[in-house]
Amino acid sequence: MQNITNKLIEWYSLHKRNLPWRETRNPYAIWVSEIILQQTRVNQGLGYYLKFMETFPDIHTLAAAPMDQLLKVWQGLGYYTRARNMHFTAQDIVQNYNGIFPNSYKDLIKLKGIGDYTASAIASISFKEPSPVLDGNVFRVIARIYGISESTQSAQGKKNFKGVLTKLIPHDKPGVFNQAIMEFGALQCTPKNPLCEECIFKSSCFALNNNLIDDLPRKKVKVKQTKRYFNFLHILYNDSTFVEQRTENDIWKLLYQFPLIETSSDYSLNELEKTNLWKQIFNNIKPQINLNYSEKKHQLSHQKLYVKFYEIRINTLNSYINKNFRKVSFRELENLGIPILLENYLADFNK
Ligand code: SF4
Numbered sequence: 460m461q462n463i464t465n466k467l468i469e470w471y472s473l474h475k476r477n478l479p480w481r482e483t484r485n486p487y488a489i490w491v492s493e494i495i496l497q498q499t500r501v502n503q504g505l506g507y508y509l510k511f512m513e514t515f516p517d518i519h520t521l522a523a524a525p526m527d528q529l530l531k532v533w534q535g536l537g538y539y540t541r542a543r544n545m546h547f548t549a550q551d552i553v554q555n556y557n558g559i560f561p562n563s564y565k566d567l568i569k570l571k572g573i574g575d576y577t578a579s580a581i582a583s584i585s586f587k588e589p590s591p592v593l594d595g596n597v598f599r600v601i602a603r604i605y606g607i608s609e610s611t612q613s614a615q616g617k618k619n620f621k622g623v624l625t626k627l628i629p630h631d632k633p634g635v636f637n638q639a640i641m642e643f644g645a646l647q648c649t650p651k652n653p654l655c656e657e658c659i660f661k662s663s664c665f666a667l668n669n670n671l672i673d674d675l676p677r678k679k680v681k682v683k684q685t686k687r688y689f690n691f692l693h694i695l696y697n698d699s700t701f702v703e704q705r706t707e708n709d710i711w712k713l714l715y716q717f718p719l720i721e722t723s724s725d726y727s728l729n730e731l732e733k734t735n736l737w738k739q740i741f742n743n744i745k746p747q748i749n750l751n752y753s754e755k756k757h758q759l760s761h762q763k764l765y766v767k768f769y770e771i772r773i774n775t776l777n778s779y780i781n782k783n784f785r786k787v788s789f790r791e792l793e794n795l796g797i798p799i800l801l802e803n804y805l806a807d808f809n810k
Contacts, residue, residue, distance in 0.1 A: 463604070464627050464636060466659045471639030474646060476501065480508065481638065486560035486585040487518050493580045494545060494572070498538050501645070507536055518558055522549040530714060530796030537759070537799070539711055544572025564590045584634035591624030592637045593617065596644025602676035603648060606665030610677045688724060689766045690731055691717040691801070692740065693808070694780075696773050700792065701784035710759060715795040717768070718784055725765060739779045747772040753807065757800050768804050 475481065478501065480492035491511055495504045514532050515521040521529070526546060533542040548570045552558060561567050563586065567578040575593070582588035591597075598611050601623055609616035628636050647654050655667050666675045694701045694717070702715040720736050728748065731737055749770035757764040787795070792805070 463660070464629055467639045467643055468629075468632065468635055470647070470659055471635065471642055475638070475642050476646075478505065479512075484585045484634070486562075486581050488512065489581050489584050490560070490573075490577065491545075493577050494541055495536065497576075498536055498541070507533075518549050518552055518560070521546065522553040526713060527794075527796055531794065534796055534802065535799045539714060539796075541572060543713065547571050548573065560585070562586045564588055580637060583628075583637045587631075587633055589625075589628045589630045589633040591621060591628045591633075592641065593620055593624065594641060596641045596648075597624070597637075599650065599676050600640055600644045600648045603653075603666035603672065604660055604664050606669065606671065606675065608675065608677050683761075685762045687762055687764050688722045688726065689764055690720040690722060690726065691766065691768045691804075692720065693717050693768050693770045693804075694746075694773055694784075695770065696776065696786070699786045699788055701780060702787055702792065702795065702797075703784050710762065711798045713796070715785075715792075715797050716801060728769070731769075741773075741777075742779055743777050744773050744775055744780075753804060755800065755804070764800070766800060770808075 478492075480488055483489070492504075492508050495507050495511065499507065511532055514528070515524055524546070526543070529542055529546055530539060533539060536542075551570060552560060560581070561570070562582075564578045564582040567573050567581055568575065573581075579590040579592040582590045583592070593611065598620060601607060601620055605623060607619065607623070609619055611617050611620055624640075647658060653672060655661060655664070655672070658664065658667075661667060666672045692701075701718055703718055704713060704715050705711045706713065718740060720731060720734055722731070722734070726734075749772070753768045755766045755768075757766055789809075797805075
């Protein structure tokens with residue numbers, strides 16, 4: 460065991476990428492980096508991290524920031540619930556912990572949006588608590604080296620992987636070890652074509668020696684995808700357009716979007732015009748519809764979106780539009796948090 464630990468730490472000291480969050484033990488910075496990296500690769504996440512830290516350099520700035528500003532900085536990262544949870548937790552820490560991050564796994568995990576992985580990462584890196592992290596990279600490295608075929612999807616599987624890691628993690632450098640094993644999974648023991656030929660575990664790796672690299676770690680059960688059909692109405696009125704804010708517990712909560720008609724299947728324009736919502740929105744108005752609408756597919760983790768944008772010009776307003784939508788200029792729209800899908804549409808539209 461000790462041998463594996465030392466080899467991993469030595470490998471890390473030679474091969475680690477130099478990243479800003481590796482230069483600090485500040486729990487706020489570690490927290491921000493870990494949440495961002497949960498949903499993006501390091502290369503892409505780096506830009507988001509730098510922008511986030513520049514805009515919200517500490518927990519107090521984040522806690523005091525308007526939600527719209529946070530969502531704008533987060534725009535494109537997806538999983539907006541994580542941003543909202545960060546905002547909540549920043550306020551929680553300022554109000555209830557004197558602005559000081561809790562310094563143990565057991566207290567960190569009580570905070571909203573901080574689960575087992577993030578609590579372990581912060582506790583080990585910032586406070587030297589020997590709490591092992593278990594993410595996809597770690598899971599893969601351990602499954603292959605030890606030949607463990609259990610899935611981490613089950614509570615028992617998770618417990619067993621944690622058991623192995625608890626024996627490996629050194630008490631003097633738990634944060635370095637956690638980062639080392641994650642980096643090893645990201646750079647050396649990759650999901651496809653791991654670099655086994657030049658691997659430090661070549662002679663003892665169970666998966667390599669038993670020809671099981673493609674079978675380990677055990678594949679996850681495929682999550683069922685839901686199909687959704689979104690029809691966005693890009694309504695143009697003089698130099699303005701209209702947006703609504705998503706408030707339901709659904710994707711993109713609190714982001715802005717064009718007025719949306721969600722349908723149960725792929726509706727033609729003709730069918731769309733017969734929906735109640737369409738009739739309410741355009742009551743007493745003669746919309747001029749640009750039939751060159753734009754159609755896109757968008758894949759989220761559990762949902763596949765079939766999206767249409769209709770460009771519609773109107774010359775008068777009605778009470779439904781005034782009451783339900785916010786009129787914005789194009790400049791104002793640029794400062795609102797919108798889903799990346801709309802941002803891409805607008806980029807095309809403005810060309
Ligand atoms: S030998 Fe290959 S599969 Fe085994 S730990 Fe090294 S890179 Fe991973």
